[in-house]
Amino acid sequence: MTTTTATRQITYGEAEREALREEMRRDPNVIIMGEDIAGAAGRPGFTDAWGGPFGSTKGLIQEFGAERVRDTPISEAGFIGAAVGAAATGMRPVADLMFIDFIGCCLDQIMNNAAKMRYMFGGKSRMPLTIMTRIGAGVGSAAQHSETLYSMLTHLPGLKVVAPSDAYTAKGLLISAIRDDDPVIVCDHKRLLGRRGPVPEEAYTWPIGKARVLKPGKDVTLVGISLMTGVCLDAAAALAKEGVDAEVIDLLSLSPLDDEAILTSVKKTQRLVVVDEDTPRCSLATDIAALVADEAFDYLAAPVKRITAPHTPVPFSRVLEQAYIPNAQRVVDTVKGIMG
Amino acid sequence: MAVPERATLLWLFRTMATIRAFEERHMQEVNAGKPIGGGHSSIGEEAVPSGVCAHLTDRDFVASTHRGHGHCIAKGVDVKGMMAELLGRSTGVCRGKGGSMHIADVSKGMLGANGVVGSNLPLATGAGLTAKLRGQGQVSVSFFGDGASNQGTFHESLNLAAIWKLPVVYVCENNMYAESTPVEYSTSVKDIAQRAASYDIPGVIADGMDVLDVYEKAGRAVERARRGEGPTLLECKTYRYFGHFLADDPHRYRTKEEEDGYRARDAIATFKKRAVEGKWLTAQEMEAEEKQAYSLMEEAVRFAEDSPPPSLDDLLTDVYVSYPRSKA
Numbered sequence: 001m002t003t004t005t006a007t008r009q010i011t012y013g014e015a016e017r018e019a020l021r022e023e024m025r026r027d028p029n030v031i032i033m034g035e036d037i038a039g040a041a042g043r044p045g046f047t048d049a050w051g052g053p054f055g056s057t058k059g060l061i062q063e064f065g066a067e068r069v070r071d072t073p074i075s076e077a078g079f080i081g082a083a084v085g086a087a088a089t090g091m092r093p094v095a096d097l098m099f100i101d102f103i104g105c106c107l108d109q110i111m112n113n114a115a116k117m118r119y120m121f122g123g124k125s126r127m128p129l130t131i132m133t134r135i136g137a138g139v140g141s142a143a144q145h146s147e148t149l150y151s152m153l154t155h156l157p158g159l160k161v162v163a164p165s166d167a168y169t170a171k172g173l174l175i176s177a178i179r180d181d182d183p184v185i186v187c188d189h190k191r192l193l194g195r196r197g198p199v200p201e202e203a204y205t206w207p208i209g210k211a212r213v214l215k216p217g218k219d220v221t222l223v224g225i226s227l228m229t230g231v232c233l234d235a236a237a238a239l240a241k242e243g244v245d246a247e248v249i250d251l252l253s254l255s256p257l258d259d260e261a262i263l264t265s266v267k268k269t270q271r272l273v274v275v276d277e278d279t280p281r282c283s284l285a286t287d288i289a290a291l292v293a294d295e296a297f298d299y300l301a302a303p304v305k306r307i308t309a310p311h312t313p314v315p316f317s318r319v320l321e322q323a324y325i326p327n328a329q330r331v332v333d334t335v336k337g338i339m340g
Numbered sequence: 341m342a343v344p345e346r347a348t349l350l351w352l353f354r355t356m357a358t359i360r361a362f363e364e365r366h367m368q369e370v371n372a373g374k375p376i377g378g379g380h381s382s383i384g385e386e387a388v389p390s391g392v393c394a395h396l397t398d399r400d401f402v403a404s405t406h407r408g409h410g411h412c413i414a415k416g417v418d419v420k421g422m423m424a425e426l427l428g429r430s431t432g433v434c435r436g437k438g439g440s441m442h443i444a445d446v447s448k449g450m451l452g453a454n455g456v457v458g459s460n461l462p463l464a465t466g467a468g469l470t471a472k473l474r475g476q477g478q479v480s481v482s483f484f485g486d487g488a489s490n491q492g493t494f495h496e497s498l499n500l501a502a503i504w505k506l507p508v509v510y511v512c513e514n515n516m517y518a519e520s521t522p523v524e525y526s527t528s529v530k531d532i533a534q535r536a537a538s539y540d541i542p543g544v545i546a547d548g549m550d551v552l553d554v555y556e557k558a559g560r561a562v563e564r565a566r567r568g569e570g571p572t573l574l575e576c577k578t579y580r581y582f583g584h585f586l587a588d589d590p591h592r593y594r595t596k597e598e599e600d601g602y603r604a605r606d607a608i609a610t611f612k613k614r615a616v617e618g619k620w621l622t623a624q625e626m627e628a629e630e631k632q633a634y635s636l637m638e639e640a641v642r643f644a645e646d647s648p649p650p651s652l653d654d655l656l657t658d659v660y661v662s663y664p665r666s667k668a
Contacts, residue, residue: 072500082465082500086466091473120437121437122432
């Protein structure tokens with residue numbers, strides 16, 4: 001199932017809340033912890049003030065209580081590390097890292113403990129940890145609240161990293177992440193949280209490690225990640241009007257990477273454009289380009305192109321920020337340049 | 341102070357003697373060029389893990405440090421499996437993939453030595469959260485050094501455990517040196533236990549060269565945790581007789597006189613003397629325990645040396661639960 005036949009429309013954020021609720025009902029070991037995930041913690045007369053910095057956890061504290069829906073102090077190394085320790089000892093925690101930019105505060109816990117414990121301990125431990133975090137520019141939050149950064153995490157063996165692109169994959173991937181016995185980082189683009197889409201009411205999973213073809217095509221492969229999948233679809237629609245039939249792959253899993261989906265598509269279309277909001281050096285876009293150069297070079301009719309953010313921090317001014325983010329026009333122009 | 345019962349006294353002595361024998365044998369093997377990567381000796385500090393872990397069972401959790409052999413032994417990790425681990429053998433407790441700095445046995449509640457100073461405190465805090473949510477009276481212990489008490493994770497962990505009333509005992513093994521840096525230079529307070537005041541939890545000082553003092557004070561902290569009354573910071577003043585790592589010459593940063601002062605208060609020798617004087621245990625039975633510890637090490641080294649190294653296939657396994665082999 002690459003999409004859904006469901007007709008009920010809810011937002012990406014609501015889909016995630018539904019995933020959390022269903023998994024918390026299903027498994028008493030699932031807990032969620034983070035800053036302001038309910039809000040007004042402990043203050044008489046107030047409850048669930050925020051329901052998460054983006055409202056994604058609203059209402060959960062009423063059903064599951066403050067023990068399992070656990071507001072934390074602003075203390076990322078402490079509470080992300082505590083989630084790692086809880087996961088190592090039998091709980092199935094979901095830790096909410098408000099913005100991926102804050103990972104500097106807690107990277108040691110993720111990189112040296114969560115990602116490595118199983119290997120260091122000779123396979124004798126499990127790390128059923130999910131970290132939900134927000135990525136991406138476009139909301140005027142400037143350099144410390146707008147990074148994409150997932151490429152930094154895909155570099156680390158032991159971690160899984162996913163980036164849903166709509167409400168449907170948001171629910172399916174979050175459920176998969178929670179049920180997974182390995183640590184999974186779920187990267188949610190801020191600009192996707194309010195977008196509506198069809199989502200089945202029952203629990204379902206989207207397998208980690210699986211990309212999907214959202215639009216088949218024969219002339220060029222566009223690989224999109226997170227918000228950039230929509231950019232690829234827009235570009236594909238514009239290209240269709242000019243007689244170019246683009247195939248759009250929605251990557252969804254950043255680690256492990258669905259090499260097979262990318263290679264199969266490129267071998268068919270002979271052209272590849274990767275669209276990635278992360279910065280380009282040592283990045284996912286660069287990695288995918290290398291994969292194709294290594295394993296499908298003989299199939300290529302044109303150079304592989306990467307459309308990414310520039311190698312700069314995210315700027316504040318709207319005009320600069322818009323120039324920073326890859327857009328459909330850039331994709332169209334790039335594709336035209338390699339169609340020859 | 342009430343003297344613990346005979347079985348406890350014997351356990352405390354046996355544990356200290358086993359740690360000492362293990363560390364001595366490890367050092368001997370390192371000097372013979374056998375284990376790769378050296379290690380961090382805890383000789384001199386044996387009273388601390390022994391006095392604390394005497395109060396724990398396999399269901400309780402311990403998170404340890406780079407100087408973690410003693411914590412493993414006191415928590416009941418198999419000594420032969422430990423020695424095999426240090427020699428990088430497939431029969432090691434981590435199948436030869438962790439080594440001295442990541443030695444672990446989750447089945448015994450031993451959540452691993454840790455190569456990053458201060459990194460284990462949040463882990464132990466999280467294990468405390470598991471214990472609290474399960475509600476079965478488990479406790480979690482973090483061992484860490486004076487150096488770690490200057491990391492942010494120390495402060496974040498104590499704060500979290502305090503506000504959530506987690507059943508965690510934070511055991512600071514203050515051996516006075518963070519690598520080569522003396523504690524009075526690195527640390528803003530005279531006693532690390534003072535830092536408990538910032539988190540409104542008990543801060544207790546124990547003589548880390550006196551296993552009975554550690555035993556008594558750790559017992560109160562563990563009981564408090566089991567009762568659901570929250571965390572304690574227990575500072576044990578102790579001393580490592582050797583360098584930060586085995587090849588480190590500590591005389592580059594401390595005097596022989598200082599070392600001799602601590603050696604004169606050696607935890608094992610002092611305990612023996614008191615046990616004989618107090619007629620708690622006989623000299624003969626303690627000597628028999630020591631002999632037994634050294635012969636156990638002989639057996640452990642033989643076991644390790646007779647064990648094969650990991651197969652090359654193991655390079656790629658154990659990265660993920662859901663993928664039997666990671667990418668080459």
